[in-house]
Amino acid sequence: MKLRHVRAIAVFGVALIALTGARGSGGASCSGSHGSSNNSSSSSSSGSDGGSSSSSGGVTTGGVGSSKDRASRDIKIDECALSADGKNLVAKLTITNSDSSAYLYDVTMQFKGDAGKTVDLALAKVDDLRVEGGMSKTAEASTPYTGTGNGSEYTKCEVAFADRTIG
Structure with a gap:
């Protein structure tokens, strides 16, 4: 009976780590000073080829977990900021595919404010980004900034959803 409890706690701990940021980036800060925002919705994405990398992708689980878990661990948030022209919230990402097969990645980023402060929902997406195996x-995931300030109410961004499919 005690072994069953220990095993359940261990499984819960691994699941908790996977869901809370074992990918190596707990979020990135947004730049700015002060202001307010209105509703934002997902917008555009773009990608550019990168070289192979051995440390950008986070934790590798050796094939354990769902495609969503693996996709989340492959994502590193490089920067979250208001664009230079003040029109978009932008999340810059590096996606590292440590597997041998190519994958198509779908990522939804959520821009957030400080704990206890209310900000309007701001989501940005990257859809069907193809990353070759080992590359x-x-x-960039961006969404229009509809606030009246300089975006500073958004202090970080996080991966809200990530998935990958063989591509």
Whole structure:
């Protein structure tokens, strides 16, 4: 009976680590000073070829876990900021595919404020970004900034959803 409890706690701990950021980036900060925002929705994405990388992708589990878990661990958040023209919230990402097969990645980023402060929902997507096996690719997920300030109410961004499919 005690072994069953220990095993359940261990499984819960691994699941908790996987869901809370074992990928090596707990979020990135957004730049700016002060202001407010209105609703934002997902917008555009772009990608550019990168070289192979051995450390950008986070934790590798050796094939254990779902495609969503693996996709989340492959994503490194490089920067979250308001664009230079003040029109978009932008998340810059590096996606590293440590497997041998090519994958198509779908990522939804959520821009967030400080704990206890309310900000409007701001989501940005990267859809069907193809990353060859053993390679890295950079991408930007952006969404229009509809606030009246300089975006500073958004202090970080996180991966809200990530998945990958053989591509």
